Amino acid sequence: MPPPPPPPPPMHPQGDSWFAPLSIDLVVKVFKTSFFHPFIAWIIPLCFRAQNMFWDAPPMLVSIAWASLISLSWIVIGINNRVAYGRPREVDLSEEVIVITGGASGLGLLIAEVYGMRGATVAVLDIEEMENGEARGVTYYKCDVSDKDQVARVAAEIQKELGTPTVLINNAAIVNGKPLLEQSLAEIEKSLSTNLLSHFYTLKAFLPAMARNERGGTVVTVSSVIGTVGAAQLADYAAAKAGVSALHRSLTAELRQSHPNIRTVLVTPGQLSTPLFYGVNTPNRFFAPVVEPVDVAKEVIAAIDSGKNAHLAMPLYARWIDWYSVLPASLQLLARKLAGVDTAMTTFKGREGMKGDKKVNKKEGGFRIQAF
Known part of the structure; x- marks a missing residue:
């Protein structure tokens, strides 16, 4: 009897390395909650003072200047967000009716389950079960959002069965990849029709x-950094x-x-760890880590709960992707390479490829899901 075939190799061998979770986003997050946080910044001059250091000592002056700069930056960011996004609307989850397109799997399903468990009324529109x-x-409605007649029919059903929607999350998408x-x-x-017209x-x-x-x-509008840079x-x-x-x-x-009184949230993530890609x-x-759907879901939920307008971009490079168009053409080409x-x-x-791999590897004794 021949020996069983070996398990399929991981798609990303480096995923098992100890340094795999390390990314520029993690480094920035650590610094943001330490050296670039006002509370931590002001701890430093207080520690110097606890050591009986004089107020006019150079280390003391430098640390106070740094803490003041960080505090001022946070205040400016807060003022900017208030001016740009306005006052929040009141959000009461017991009265919210949330509609999510493409909510049968991936990011949409995560958001639907969280809000369903928290007491909101959730309607999921998807062509897949x-x-x-x-x-x-969570109430599921079978609907092809690329068909305007189906969308109109389901909208009438939701209005009748669940009430007036207060949150719309346009998340449905497909990828041909050709x-x-x-x-x-x-x-x-x-x-x-699915990726653009369905929003209309x-x-x-x-x-x-x-x-x-x-x-x-x-x-809530789910877009992508690919909409800015394009890709083969x-x-x-x-x-x-x-x-x-x-x-x-x-x-x-x-x-x-x-x-x-209507708020808008734009989500522009990088590569998501979902079956879609x-x-x-x-x-x-x-520099370009794969984004986990749970991280995006937490940001989207926090934005909706706050009742504010927002622009959510992750990972770090997605927040600065608009500067790509400012680069000279030669540097743009170099960056792409x-x-x-x-x-x-x-x-x-x-x-479909993932479904095929699951079937094949199930016969071989197991399937290992990787992050993409």
Whole structure:
């Protein structure tokens, strides 16, 4: 009898290394909660004073200047956020009706489960069945969000069965992962309908009732850094995400004038560890770490709970990605080569590829899920 085949090798061998969790984001987070935090900064001159150091001593003056600078920076950031995002709306989870597109798996499912457990009423719209069957407080509606008629029908059902939606999270997305010349027109149309036009369909279906609600509401738009930089084999996806970001900015400007009680949140993550991008190569996990859905979910939930407008970008490079367009063309090309953004999709398998790998490895005695 032949020996059983060996288990499949991990897609990222470096994932088992002790330094794998180390990234620029972790370094920044440590510094932000230590040397760049006002409380810690003011501890240093207090420690010097506890050692009977005079107030005019050079170390004391330097530490006080540093603590003052850090405190001033935090105050300026707070003022900037208040001016940019305005006053928060009141959020009462017992009265919130949250609609999430693409909520049957990944990021959408995480947000749906959290809000369901916290007492909110949650409606999930997805063409696929929910991965875990049922979740407390979550109602599933089978809906292809690329079909405006289905969206309108489900919106009427939600209004009748659950009440007026107060939070809309446009999260649904698909990825073809093919070069443009290899895609059919049908595939391109399906991609643009799901990744871009669906946002218009859901907004037209849910926003009018939300605008009539005195309590207002929140619209969350999930975009991507790919909408800014583009990438090989992602022409359709990048075009849609660029359009989604532009839609968010225009919608925010309109609502600020006509319905100031409605908040908007834009989410622009980097590569997410979800089946949507299964198999994508990650060249540099230090400067461009894969983002875990749970981390994005925590940020989105915190923004909704706060009742404020927000722009959420993660990991660190996603917060500065707009500066990419300012670089000279030669430096942009160099940055693309160093980041490997145009070769990352060569190993792409996607959701269907992951299902196939699960079937194959199940026969071989196990399947090991990696982060992508």
